[in-house]
Amino acid sequence: xxxxxxxxxxxxxxxxxxxxxxxxxxxxxxxxxxxxxxxxxxxxxxxxxxxxxxxxxxxxxxxxxxxxxxxxxxxxxxxxxxxxxxxxxxxxxxxxxxxxxxxxxxxxxxxxxxxxxxxxxxxxxxxxxxxxxxxxxxxxxxxxxxxxxxxxxxxxxxxxxxxxxxxxxxxxxxxxxxxxxxxxxxxxxxxxxxxxxxxxxxxxxxxxxxxxxxxxxxxxxxxxxxxxxxxxxxxxxxxxxxxxxxxxxxxxxxxxxxxxxxxxxxxxxxxxxxxxxxxxxxxxxxxxxxxxxxxxxxxxxxxxxxxxxxxxxxxxxxxxxxxxxxxxxxxxxxxxxxx
Numbered sequence: 029x030x031x032x033x034x035x036x037x038x039x040x041x042x043x044x045x046x047x048x049x050x051x052x053x054x055x056x057x058x059x060x061x062x063x064x065x066x067x068x069x070x071x072x073x074x075x076x077x078x079x080x081x082x083x084x085x086x087x088x089x090x091x092x093x094x095x096x097x098x099x100x101x102x103x104x105x106x107x108x109x110x111x112x113x114x115x116x117x118x119x120x121x122x123x124x125x126x127x128x129x130x131x132x133x134x135x136x137x138x139x140x141x142x143x144x145x146x147x148x149x150x151x152x153x154x155x156x157x158x159x160x161x162x163x164x165x166x167x168x169x170x171x172x173x174x175x176x177x178x179x180x181x182x183x184x185x186x187x188x189x190x191x192x193x194x195x196x197x198x199x200x201x202x203x204x205x206x207x208x209x210x211x212x213x214x215x216x217x218x219x220x221x222x223x224x225x226x227x228x229x230x231x232x233x234x235x236x237x238x239x240x241x242x243x244x245x246x247x248x249x250x251x252x253x254x255x256x257x258x259x260x261x262x263x264x265x266x267x268x269x270x271x272x273x274x275x276x277x278x279x280x281x282x283x284x285x286x287x288x289x290x291x292x293x294x295x296x297x298x299x300x301x302x303x304x305x306x307x308x309x310x311x312x313x314x315x316x317x318x319x320x321x322x323x324x325x326x327x328x329x330x331x332x333x334x335x336x337x338x339x340x341x342x343x344x345x346x347x348x349x350x351x352x353x354x355x356x357x358x359x360x361x362x363x364x365x366x367x
Contacts, residue, residue, distance in 0.1 A: 056167035059174045059195070063156045066200045070152075072097040075201075075223040077150055079106075081322040082215045083187075084359040085264055088323045092150050092218070101234045102143065104150065108323060111338050116325045117242075118142070118318060121234040126311060127318060127325055129336055130240050132304050135311035136327045136334075142318050147180040147191070149205045149218045155193050172196065173203055180207065184317050184328060184351040188215060199223070236311075258301050258340065260285050265360035267353050268292030295346030295357065302341050321359050333358050 054062075072095075079090040093105040102120040117128040125138040148154035159165055159176045166177040173194040180191050187209055194204040201223040207216035232238045262271070269291030277284040284300040316329030326335035333344040333354045344358050 053169060054174075056165075059167070059200075060160060062200050063195065064160060067153060067156045070098065070225055072227055072229065073152065073201075073223060073225045074227045075150075075152070075220055077218050077220045079150065079216065079218045081320070083322040085362060094150055095229070095233065096152070097229050097234065101229075102151070103234055103239065106320075106325060111324070114324060114337060117239050118325065119234065119236070119239055121236075123236070125318070126236065127327065128236070128239055130242060132302055132336065133240065133307055133309060134302075134305055134336065135236070135240065135309075136314050137311040138318060138327070139313070139315045140317060146183050146317070147207075149191065149207050149216060152202060152223075155202055155205065158191065159193065169197070174200075184319060185355050186352055187356070199225075201225070258283060258285065258299065260287075260299060261340075261362050262287070263297065263357045263360045264362060265356050266291070267295070267349055267357060269294060293346065293348040293353070295344065295349055295354075297357075297361070298343040298345075300341055302336050302339050319355055321355065323359075326355075326358060328354065 075094040077092045077094065079092055081088045081090070089109045091107045091109065093103075095101075095103040100120060100122075102118065104118040105115065106118070107115045115130060117126075117130065119126040119128060120142065125140045125142045127136045127138070129135070143151055143154055146154075147158055158178050158180065161181075162178040164179075168175045174197060176193045176195075178191055178193065180189055182188055188207045189210060190208040190212060192204075192206040192208065192214075193202060195201065196203050202218075202220050204220070205216075205218040206214040208214050260274075266289055269289035271287060272290040273286075273288040275286045275288075277286065279300065281303060282301045284298060287297040287299070289295050289297070312327075314327045314329045314334075316327060319326045319328045319333070321335060324335050324337040326333050328351060331345055331347045331349070331354075333342075335342050335358065342358070342361065344354055346354065349357065
């Protein structure tokens, strides 16, 4: 709804008097309507943001590069500032939804409705959708922003039920997003530095080939292990279990460590050094969800969570842990050997 200005021209005794009235500050309904109209009219955008996450034991920071082309093309590049070779790309094109780790030639293909199946704090459409779907959303303003406090929709993680979204008053684009726990503590914060709506894309910007090539640091050797040594790491959160067994398996290029935890709920954590896969190897098919652990993006399917971080591949499996517990265990895996 556009702000209405009414002008009266009164002619009296040779004087022309202009009186004006405006609708004042916009209401919540006005802003929601503007956001919906902006989203429908938008043909695409490019945005940059910094995301900090306190969902694990240490704060993690990402530089995010977001591209979207209407209707269903997305490219989200996430670079963890503590993992130089860990750049990951979430890609959606006509062939499906993918998570790419270009430096390792590694890719997962998801049978997933991403990004529509869950809240996404760095995607404009998701933020507007969450505002529109929450009839009880709180609304306030400051000098530069319209602010909404809404519920979230994280299907695999109920530990982040609330969010606060700041939209620029002039452009209706996101400026700041805070995702909060039950006590309204902000555990995830996304600060947008740029948001461009008048953008163009190359024909191959959303293809697998171009995006896999974009993050290659050196020409990899097929089967090459990223480092000789494997430092075993342990979860700090163990869901009432304790380490029952540590077993090592010798591989052609290093070793695999299998940690078995037993207790209230049993689970297994497998670790081995990341291997650079052959160029353009087929993506691994996953029937599940994309999960941001805070330090990396993981693949969640059935009772298994897979991810790579700091040159190590991890597989966490349990038929007793809930999805939320799997995520919490994975988030607590430290970068140093701590039992």
